[in-house]
Amino acid sequence: MAGRKVLIVYAHQEPKSLNGSLKRVAVEELSKQGCSVTVSDLYAMHFEPRATRNDIVGCLQNSEEFNYGVETWEAYKRGGLSNDLIEEQKKVQEADLLIFQFPLYWFSMPAIMKGWMDRVLVQGFAHEFPNCYDSGLLKDKLALFSFTTGGSREMYAKGGISGDIRYVLWPMQHGIMHFCGVKVLAPHICFAPEHVSEEKRKEMLIAWAHRLKTLWKEEPINCSPEWYFK
Numbered sequence: 001m002a003g004r005k006v007l008i009v010y011a012h013q014e015p016k017s018l019n020g021s022l023k024r025v026a027v028e029e030l031s032k033q034g035c036s037v038t039v040s041d042l043y044a045m046h047f048e049p050r051a052t053r054n055d056i057v058g059c060l061q062n063s064e065e066f067n068y069g070v071e072t073w074e075a076y077k078r079g080g081l082s083n084d085l086i087e088e089q090k091k092v093q094e095a096d097l098l099i100f101q102f103p104l105y106w107f108s109m110p111a112i113m114k115g116w117m118d119r120v121l122v123q124g125f126a127h128e129f130p131n132c133y134d135s136g137l138l139k140d141k142l143a144l145f146s147f148t149t150g151g152s153r154e155m156y157a158k159g160g161i162s163g164d165i166r167y168v169l170w171p172m173q174h175g176i177m178h179f180c181g182v183k184v185l186a187p188h189i190c191f192a193p194e195h196v197s198e199e200k201r202k203e204m205l206i207a208w209a210h211r212l213k214t215l216w217k218e219e220p221i222n223c224s225p226e227w228y229f230k
Contacts, residue, residue, distance in 0.1 A: 002034030004216065007095035011042045011102040011113040018148055018193045018201055023101045025205050026146070029212040038091055042112045048084065049115020055082050073123040081122070088120045097215075098143040098182065100172075104150070107168045117176055126180040133223075136181020142220065143177045145169065146188040146208070153191040165189060166228045174223060183220035 008026055012019035023039065030037050040047070051068050053060070056075040060066065075081045081089075092098065102109050109117075121127070127136050149156065149165075156165040165187075173184045188211060190204045221227050 004033075004035045004096045005094050006030050006035050006037045006097045006099060007091045008037065008039045008099045008101055009042065009113065009116060010039055011100075011110045011116075013043050017103075018190060018204065019101055019103055021205055022146060022148075022190070022208055025209050026099060026101070026212060029209050030215075033213075033216075038095070040088060040091060040116070042116060047112055047116060049112045049118070051115070051118045055085060055119060056080060057082060069123060072119075073128075076122055076124040085119055085122075088116065089125055092120065092126075092138070092141075096141060098141060098177075099146055100143070101146045103148045104168070107162075109147075109172060121176065121180055132179050132181070134181065136179060139181030139183075141182045142185055143173075143182045144185040144188065144215075145172060148190045148193050150194070151192060152195070156191065164228075170228045173221075174225075174228065178223040184223060185215070185218050186221055 006026075008023055010019070010023045012023075014020060027037050027039065048054075051072075053066060053071075055068075056071050057080045058075075058078075060071055061074045062070070072081065079086075100109070100113065102113050105111070108114065124137075126138050131137055151160075151162050154160055155162045156168075158164040169187060173187070177184050188208060190208075193201050193204060
């Protein structure tokens with residue numbers, strides 16, 4: 001939709017991968033709609049995933065015993081976070097929609113993307129108890145997790161060996177996004193792209209492009225335990 005702003009947080013080392021193609025399709029399709037699209041290509045940026053003292057500029061609140069959560073909260077309030085975090089927070093603040101594009105690693109997101117979550121979504125910026133979940137500080141935003149798996153759809157079915165894929169989504173969609181107040185759209189999952197034909201992979205890209213055409217008409221999922229564990 002024209003005028004909307006989208007941030008794509010992308011974590012894959014290879015631009016020619018299916019994840020790279022899914023990111024490219026999203027940029028192209030959303031731009032055609034008149035959206036302003038920004039991409040944080042974490043590997044290309046050499047994004048630092050480690051949460052350390054380097055994230056705080058200036059004096060620490062307690063130099064004797066370092067507490068990352070407390071120090072980043074205080075640093076955020078005084079404008080004392082490192083420049084890379086300030087830049088990413090500005091992108092998040094300006095975005096109407098956050099798309100996270102990545103391959104599933106060990107039932108989770110890659111470490112570089114988890115590091116982005118840990119470092120960017122600090123207290124005071126994304127949440128501040130009791131302002132969490134439905135009253136989280138990012139409650140005016142939407143998020144969508146788009147990812148690829150190594151296992152098949154059958155493996156991630158409720159009766160499959162890997163369990164229902166929704167179990168995997170609980171900590172990412174609910175524990176991070178919903179905790180920060182973000183409304184979550186249904187995930188977009190490409191199952192086992194490395195084990196299907198080139199034609200099937202092309203169909204995955206077409207399906208993603210097709211969904212993006214009407215994405216702004218979608219309603220968020222019911223952000224409750226029932227959606228994940230019913």
